[in-house]
Amino acid sequence: xxxxxxxxxxxxxxxxxxxxxxxxxxxxxxxxxxxxxxxxxxxxxxxxxxxxxxxxxxxxxxxxxxxxxxxxxxxxxxxxxxxxxxxxxxxxxxxxxxxxxxxxxxxxxxxxxxxxxxxxxxxxxxxxxxxxxxxxxxxxxxxxxxxxxxxxxxxxxxxxxxxxxxxxxxxxxxxxxxxxxxxxxxxxxxxxxxxxxxxxxxxxxxxxxxxxxxxxxxxxxxxxxxxxxxxxxxxxxxxxxxxxxxxxxxxxxxxxxxxxxxxxxxxxxxxxxxxxxxxxxxxxxxxxxxxxxxxxxxxxxxxxxxxxxxxxxxxxxxxxxxx
Amino acid sequence: xxxxxxxxxxxxxxxxxxxxxxxxxxxxxxxxxxxxxxxxxxxxxxxxxxxxxxxxxxxxxxxxxxxxxxxxxxxxxxxxxxxxxxxxxxxxxxxxxxxxxxxxxxxxxxxxxxxxxxxxxxxxxxxxxxxxxxxxxxxxxxxxxxxxxxxxxxxxxxxxxxxxxxxxxxxxxxxxxxxxxxxxxxxxxxxxxxxxxxx
Numbered sequence: 281x282x283x284x285x286x287x288x289x290x291x292x293x294x295x296x297x298x299x300x301x302x303x304x305x306x307x308x309x310x311x312x313x314x315x316x317x318x319x320x321x322x323x324x325x326x327x328x329x330x331x332x333x334x335x336x337x338x339x340x341x342x343x344x345x346x347x348x349x350x351x352x353x354x355x356x357x358x359x360x361x362x363x364x365x366x367x368x369x370x371x372x373x374x375x376x377x378x379x380x381x382x383x384x385x386x387x388x389x390x391x392x393x394x395x396x397x398x399x400x401x402x403x404x405x406x407x408x409x410x411x412x413x414x415x416x417x418x419x420x421x422x423x424x425x426x427x428x429x430x431x432x433x434x435x436x437x438x439x440x441x442x443x444x445x446x447x448x449x450x451x452x453x454x455x456x457x458x459x460x461x462x463x464x465x466x467x468x469x470x471x472x473x474x475x476x477x478x479x480x481x482x483x484x485x486x487x488x489x490x491x492x493x494x495x496x497x498x499x500x501x502x503x504x505x506x507x508x509x510x511x512x513x514x515x516x517x518x519x520x521x522x523x524x525x526x527x528x529x530x531x532x533x534x535x536x537x538x539x540x541x542x543x544x545x546x547x548x549x550x551x552x553x554x555x556x557x558x559x560x561x562x563x564x565x566x567x568x569x570x571x572x573x574x575x576x577x578x579x580x581x582x583x584x585x586x587x588x589x590x591x592x593x594x595x596x597x598x599x600x601x602x603x
Numbered sequence: 604x605x606x607x608x609x610x611x612x613x614x615x616x617x618x619x620x621x622x623x624x625x626x627x628x629x630x631x632x633x634x635x636x637x638x639x640x641x642x643x644x645x646x647x648x649x650x651x652x653x654x655x656x657x658x659x660x661x662x663x664x665x666x667x668x669x670x671x672x673x674x675x676x677x678x679x680x681x682x683x684x685x686x687x688x689x690x691x692x693x694x695x696x697x698x699x700x701x702x703x704x705x706x707x708x709x710x711x712x713x714x715x716x717x718x719x720x721x722x723x724x725x726x727x728x729x730x731x732x733x734x735x736x737x738x739x740x741x742x743x744x745x746x747x748x749x750x751x752x753x754x755x756x757x758x759x760x761x762x763x764x765x766x767x768x769x770x771x772x773x774x775x776x777x778x779x780x781x782x783x784x785x786x787x788x789x790x791x792x793x794x795x796x797x798x799x800x801x802x
Contacts, residue, residue, distance in 0.1 A: 363770075367769075367771035369638070465771070465773075467770045556715070557716060557766070562703045564640060566638055571630070572640070573698060577700065
């Protein structure tokens with residue numbers, strides 16, 4: 281496992297002023313003329329590669345809510361990659377009824393002052409639930425717009441008082457062959473694992489989701505607790521979390537273990553870094569009512585359109601190397 | 604004219620067109636799920652591969668049954684395999700990539716699974732064009748040699764499927780196993796004694 285010690289201050293809280301100002305300007309434009317904002321969106325593919333700090337014109341300035349057409353509930357809950365319930369897109373919706381999301385416990389371990397096993401209610405209780413509407417970009421070249429409910433991961437993590445040695449956060453999905461029929465087939469090295477750098481985990485965009493469309497998270501979407509990291513490819517947004525560890529070393533992650541040349545630790549959405557199997561320049565957007573057989577492809581944005589909120593975390597990094 | 608054969612051929616056409624009819628209906632009913640373009644791509648690709656393998660099974664079947672009738676469906680099955688392969692390619696070019704044309708060349712050059720898939724279609728193209736009686740006559744012995752390219756097309760088609768899958772290789776592995784059996788039978792018979800003509 282390659283090692284990368286990146287200084288990890290909560291840099292989400294020290295967004296450079298120019299980035300911040302650019303964000304306000306974009307908002308101003310959007311408010312002044314909604315049409316102009318739309319035009320900017322439609323023309324995005326023609327423009328030169330967008331500067332990393334550009335905010336998507338469709339979004340609230342904090343990135344918390346996009347005004348783009350959302351994906352229907354039926355589609356968000358019937359088209360899932362959750363290999364613990366089968367490797368087909370329709371398998372999780374068919375098979376995930378065997379998952380028991382309640383009662384649920386989360387183990388917190390590693391480099392923190394407060395560790396242990398916590399019932400889900402206690403784990404989440406101090407934090408009011410927030411609404412977020414995020415784009416979700418799958419590495420396979422399709423995307424959705426999803427209204428989540430949840431709590432910011434950073435606020436939850438702070439309660440456990442990570443020590444100065446905590447540079448990464450590692451997440452683990454439940455791997456119970458009784459509840460999860462797909463575990464019998466070694467599609468991946470179970471349990472599913474993911475990880476974030478500390479500043480990524482603390483970024484206000486990073487959400488621990490508990491709900492979808494105002495309802496409890498359906499099993500196939502990662503009940504009862506999943507991560508949502510909207511500027512990274514979907515597989516980073518780990519589902520049905522049972523364990524969170526603060527670590528000093530970059531944690532192993534499932535898809536990176538399976539195909540290191542195809543899936544990096546960071547896996548930020550990046551149209552300029554192709555996956556060997558899929559171009560990442562554009563995407564099929566699964567959203568809205570009606571027949572999508574003739575729906576148009578759309579351009580993929582750097583950081584999935586969240587550059588204004590997250591690009592500063594990667595300044596000075598070669599994103600082709602750290603894909 | 605033997606009316607039983609006409610009936611059987613008509614039945615074969617109907618069976619080969621059944622998947623397309625199902626697909627058209629599903630498109631009209633919006634019954635293909637969240638990502639219909641991906642569903643159409645997979646559906647047409649699956650049927651191209653299935654019919655290609657069925658076409659490759661007819662010559663061994665003739666030999667195993669000791670009956671000539673399977674060969675009478677070989678051209679029909681092969682042409683329908685090419686037909687679904689064309690639908691598959693057209694879905695990718697028109698419905699999937701629509702508007703991002705520059706990506707086509709990048710995909711063919713840079714994505715190994717698309718390179719081999721496109722090569723398989725290219726190999727099938729001359730076989731479809733020379734499938735008429737006239738071309739059979741004109742090419743003579745070389746017709747048989749040319750049409751052996753279908754073995755390579757079958758192998759490339761299976762490779763196309765194997766390379767596009769992320770981690771669960773079970774489904775393409777089934778097709779690969781069938782292909783190995785069909786080509787292996789030919790090799791086995793060839794090694795034991797020369798094949799009779801027309802194989």
